[in-house]
Amino acid sequence: MFLVTSKAVVALLFCSSFTLAAVEEENFKNPVCVQIGASISSSSDVYYPGHPLYIKGVSHWASSSSQVAKCVVEPGTATDIGIILGILGKNRTPFAVKGGGHATNPTYSSTTGVHISIYRFSKVLYNKGSQTADIGAGLIWDDVYAALEPYGVNVVGGRVSGVGVAGVILGGGYSWKTNQHGLIVDTVTAFELVKPDGKVVTVTKASDSRLFSGLKGIVTKFTMRTFPQTKVWGGMILVGTENIAKVTAATAAFSSKVTDPKAGLITAYNFGLASSPFQDFRNPQISLLLFYDGPNPPRGIFDAFMTIPSLLNDVSTKTFASLIKGFPTDSTLDNRSIFCSLSVLSLTPSFLNAVLNETNYWGAKLTPKSGAFISYATEPFLPSIYSHNKDSTAFPPVRSKGFLPVNIFYSWTNRAFDEEFYKAARASATALSNAAKAEGQSVLGLPVYPNYAMFDTPLENMYGSNLPTLRSLKSQVDPQNVMALAGGWKF
Known part of the structure; x- marks a missing residue:
């Protein structure tokens, strides 16, 4: 599940793909990009193909998520984003907004038009009086944890290294602290938002409850509740084939019996080429x-897990920031990737064995074709995780059932196999959903987690009964349909 490589090599190879585009841009710069450059303040910049910051801007964790844009805009103020949206809307120019760049759905945070990268929104400000932190939308969670560590506090945030703040929060967000405090979005108290009409507003429950629950626009800053943070215990264990049955039994027992909200676990069944020796x-x-x-x-x-013979074990007492650094997700060289998901009610031994069967079947079928790596992550949580917030949020539409996300991750190298891997992921998700149904789980209608959902997942499957309200909000806040020019889910 967690792959490590050199980003520098990826960047060099990625750079070479823009050589021709860079030559073309020497003689022609897109007029919308030029207009943006002439209209924004000195706090912001526009970069064209061939510039190192252009490459940084359009690059993604998965190479299949990157596109060649006309230009990269790095805004430095919310006001400048408002100016940019005004120009894009008037010219009906396709655009993208990228935070951490960890999305695997093609075109969701990339474009052949104007690419907006929000790296410069990178401040973390802790307010001891209100016990909140203002967190820039351009950060990754590693930066947030490191910035808050000196104050002895933390936020409910992402679980692995390298993942962006904005995407995780806006999709709902599961955390190592979700059992204690709910989803990540449940702990947000305010959003600094650039609306599609270019206006910059601070959105709270009190100021606009509908917009607070279902945002439409570009978020530049999140205000989040903070919680005291001590050192933590944890780490990664890698277990070989001969001991998988023991891990399956321990995971099922953990999921059904452990009620301590401070305890968390991800069990990922993996197959294929990874950089681990x-x-x-x-x-x-x-x-x-x-x-x-x-x-x-x-x-x-965790006794049952700690006694299983392992190939690697780095579990110990450490800071929260160092724990997250120990869960790297850097991609393999020039990888193409996709997430696909389903939700279940429990991780029983029979369901986990079905996950293992899918891992074996698709691993043997797909890995010889394109240097593939596949991973099925099962994530036990307490049934009470959705009860921490009584207010409406876009996801989940149902808070009365303690459903669990299952993340299917496929990675490969050859674009010629894209459709085959997409088709396989869909088929595997259906097979696992059927396996859960066969053992009596009432999974019909359970929401699919948006951050794991594949690009063709129907909106109803993620947002359920909230969808009419979200569509109404979209019409109200974005009557000119500006956000339809960007990637992502279309309401």
């Missing part, structure tokens, strides 16, 4: 991510 192309393995929100867990919670 322990990964075997021909056989599945498991990566375990263990977490306890305290220096040491009570006896019994």
Whole structure:
């Protein structure tokens, strides 16, 4: 599930693909890009193909998510974003907005038009009086945790290294602290938002409850509740094929019996080429991510996992920031990737064995074709996680059921196999949903987590009964349909 490589090599190869485009831009610069450059303040910049910051701007964690844009705009103020949106809307120019760039859906945070990268919104300001933190939308979670660590506080945020703040929050967001405090979006108290008409507003529940629950525009800053943070216990364990049955049994027992809200776990069934020296192309393995929100867990919670023979084990007491750094997600060289998802009510032994069967089947079928790596992440949470927030949010539409996300991740190298991998991921999600139904789980209608959902997932499957309200809000806030020029889900 967690792959490590050199980003520098990827950047150099990616740079070469823009050579021809750079030559063309020497003689012609897109007029909309030129207009933007002449209209924004000195706090912002426009970059064209061939410039190193252009390459940084359009690059994504998955190469299949990157496109050649006319230009990259790095706004430095919310006011400048408003100016940019005004120009784009008037000219009906396609655009994209990218935060951390971790989205795997093609075209969702990329474009052949004007690419907006919000890296410059990168401040973290802790307010001790209100016990909140203002967090720039251009940050990754690693930066947030490091900035808050000296104050002895933390926020409910992302679970692995390198993931952007904005996308995770706006999709709902699961966290290592979700059992204690709910989804990440549940802990946001205010959004600094650039509306499609270019106006900059601070949105709170009190100021505009409808917009607060279903945003439409570009967020530049999140105000989030903070919580005291001690050292934590956790890390990664890699388990070989011969001990998978033990991990499956331990995961099922953890999911059904552990009620301590400070305890967290991700069990990922993996198959294929990874940079780990322990990964075997021909056989599945498991990566375990263990977490306890305290220096040491009570006896019994993780004992079954710790006694399983492992190929790698870095579990120990550490800072929260260092724990996240130990869960890297850097991509393999020039990888193409996709997430696909389903939701279930429980991680039973039979369902987990179905996950293993899917890993074995699709691993053996797909990995010889395109240097593939596949991973099925199962994520046990307490049934009460959606009860922490009584207010409406776009996701989830249902808070009365403690459903669990299952993330299917496929990565490959050859674009010729794109459709085959997409088709396989869909088929696997359907097979696992059917396996859950067969054992009596009432999974029909359970919401699919937007941050794991594939690009063709119907909006109803993610937002359910909230969809009419979201569509009404979209019509009200964006009557000129400016946001339809960008990628992402279309309301």
